[in-house]
Amino acid sequence: MPGDADIAAVGALLGDERRCRILLALDDGRALPASRLAAEAGVSASTASTHLGKLREGGLVTVQTHGRHRFYRLAGPHVGRLLEAMVALAPPRPVTSLREGTRARALRRARTCYDHLAGELGVAIMRHLVDAGLLGGGDGRRDPADPPVGFGHDVDYRFTAEGDAWLDDFGVRLAPGRRAVRYCVDWTEQEHHLSGAAGAGILARLVELGWVRRAPKDRAVTVTEAGREGLARTFGA
Amino acid sequence: MPGDADIAAVGALLGDERRCRILLALDDGRALPASRLAAEAGVSASTASTHLGKLREGGLVTVQTHGRHRFYRLAGPHVGRLLEAMVALAPPRPVTSLREGTRARALRRARTCYDHLAGELGVAIMRHLVDAGLLGGGDGRRDPADPPVGFGHDVDYRFTAEGDAWLDDFGVRLAPGRRAVRYCVDWTEQEHHLSGAAGAGILARLVELGWVRRAPKDRAVTVTEAGREGLARTFGA
DNA sequence: GCGACCGTTCGACCGCCGTCGAAGCGGTCC
DNA sequence: GGACCGCTTCGACGGCGGTCGAACGGTCGC
Numbered sequence: 001m002p003g004d005a006d007i008a009a010v011g012a013l014l015g016d017e018r019r020c021r022i023l024l025a026l027d028d029g030r031a032l033p034a035s036r037l038a039a040e041a042g043v044s045a046s047t048a049s050t051h052l053g054k055l056r057e058g059g060l061v062t063v064q065t066h067g068r069h070r071f072y073r074l075a076g077p078h079v080g081r082l083l084e085a086m087v088a089l090a091p092p093r094p095v096t097s098l099r100e101g102t103r104a105r106a107l108r109r110a111r112t113c114y115d116h117l118a119g120e121l122g123v124a125i126m127r128h129l130v131d132a133g134l135l136g137g138g139d140g141r142r143d144p145a146d147p148p149v150g151f152g153h154d155v156d157y158r159f160t161a162e163g164d165a166w167l168d169d170f171g172v173r174l175a176p177g178r179r180a181v182r183y184c185v186d187w188t189e190q191e192h193h194l195s196g197a198a199g200a201g202i203l204a205r206l207v208e209l210g211w212v213r214r215a216p217k218d219r220a221v222t223v224t225e226a227g228r229e230g231l232a233r234t235f236g237a
Numbered sequence: 238m239p240g241d242a243d244i245a246a247v248g249a250l251l252g253d254e255r256r257c258r259i260l261l262a263l264d265d266g267r268a269l270p271a272s273r274l275a276a277e278a279g280v281s282a283s284t285a286s287t288h289l290g291k292l293r294e295g296g297l298v299t300v301q302t303h304g305r306h307r308f309y310r311l312a313g314p315h316v317g318r319l320l321e322a323m324v325a326l327a328p329p330r331p332v333t334s335l336r337e338g339t340r341a342r343a344l345r346r347a348r349t350c351y352d353h354l355a356g357e358l359g360v361a362i363m364r365h366l367v368d369a370g371l372l373g374g375g376d377g378r379r380d381p382a383d384p385p386v387g388f389g390h391d392v393d394y395r396f397t398a399e400g401d402a403w404l405d406d407f408g409v410r411l412a413p414g415r416r417a418v419r420y421c422v423d424w425t426e427q428e429h430h431l432s433g434a435a436g437a438g439i440l441a442r443l444v445e446l447g448w449v450r451r452a453p454k455d456r457a458v459t460v461t462e463a464g465r466e467g468l469a470r471t472f473g474a
Numbered sequence: 475g476c477g478a479c480c481g482t483t484c485g486a487c488c489g490c491c492g493t494c495g496a497a498g499c500g501g502t503c504c
Numbered sequence: 505g506g507a508c509c510g511c512t513t514c515g516a517c518g519g520c521g522g523t524c525g526a527a528c529g530g531t532c533g534c
Contacts, residue, residue, distance in 0.1 A: 011251025
């Protein structure tokens with residue numbers, strides 16, 4: 001009787017359809033403002049605020065205030081896994097739920113984050129750049145007016161001389177003033193992935209090479225047959 | 238709005254503490270009668286019945302009537318995964334919840350089912366016996382008065398001549414009338430594991446050899462150092 | 475067959491929680 | 505600094521759902 005964690009508290013949070021809508025809207029790792037989530041759930045701003053407060057208190061979402069907006073995002077990969085487990089148990093629309101499940105997994109693998117790559121692929125590329133000595137520590141500055149993209153930004157990266165050469169070689173042309181390295185803490189992987197001009201340039205180049213394809217309407221990114229081989233060769237991914 | 242599975246319905250089921258207690262009591266794969274679950278949840282029989290009805294309708298548990306008792310069990314491994322995901326998210330007692338988590342995983346690996354082995358280990362042994370040709374199809378009969386031990390019992394096994402020899406050789410002595418093969422559908426693996434006299438004999442022999450140890454008060458079974466090597470050699474497990 | 479027992483259904487009570495509009499707080503833009 | 509805007513808090517309303525005891529259908533034991 002006393003020894004169990006109150007798992008029911010978590011269940012109660014997921015017992016409301018509006019809250020579930022909010023969580024599902026956040027399931028691909030985006031950070032969305034409260035107003036957007038209210039619209040997504042089809043509910044008034046005050047009601048949404050109540051829901052978000054409970055989700056926050058329950059540890060399912062975290063909030064990051066940016067200017068007068070407050071961006072919410074899922075608190076971690078655990079929440080994504082929980083959602084996945086619940087979708088697997090929700091029977092009513094077997095086909096839809098299956099498609100949703102695979103879609104979520106695809107997003108976890110590779111997706112866009114604004115104009116650059118995120119997900120396992122984005123993290124793998126970042127990791128390779130660091131491991132290969134193309135990207136090292138530095139003292140770059142992050143523009144505080146940017147929308148929130150991750151949890152902590154306490155590490156600074158900078159392209160090494162080899163990194164600059166590699167960018168040229170790979171076909172990513174950056175204006176001299178735009179070589180500052182920015183990055184996000186990837187939500188699904190909880191590791192860094194490259195953003196900023198370099199991240200955008202690499203994604204653009206990957207598309208140009210035909211290695212990956214961006215979905216027209218959502219944030220999914222699919223790896224082509226040629227891309228599979230090229231990515232493995234270039235990034236070991 | 239319309240395309241989502243009503244995941245909230247599942248959440249609502251898990252939003253009640255009594256229901257969670259019931260599910261956790263069932264988490265190790267046992268089938269328990271309604272009265273026991275009522276006591277486990279600390280609630281009256283009528284209330285428990287209501288909860289069980291909802292859980293059943295929601296597809297989280299299945300029921301099997303046996304005489305005047307009705308045995309409930311979790312509907313499948315999905316439910317176990319869901320519970321695990323929720324425990325990971327329930328923060329209040331970090332230490333306890335962690336211990337619970339590892340305990341559940343240990344049970345999933347190896348546990349007793351009445352007097353024989355279940356879990357991954359039990360399934361692996363059964364699979365090896367079949368693969369090695371020691372156990373084949375037959376026409377054995379199952380006693381319908383036994384408590385429910387699995388979902389379907391439509392396959393009949395029988396020890397082959399080689400199987401009989403192997404049992405002798407391994408040190409399992411069975412009375413001539415007790416060689417009928419019984420099995421259960423393992424809940425966590427959804428495959429068969431050996432029960433009946435042979436299953437009990439094998440477990441007893443494994444304990445005698447010092448390969449596994451049964452926990453004094455619960456159903457956990459731990460593999461010893463010697464057992465790890467012996468099991469690998471004997472069953473490829 | 476008749477009592478004992480297990481389980482479900484019914485009816486009534488109670489409490490909790492989601493909902494919204496209005497008001498309050500803080501930050502931005504001109 | 506003033507007006508606007510995003511978000512949260514407050515108060516009041518309404519409904520859904522958990523709870524129990526009592527009554528009912530089934531099954532086992534003698």
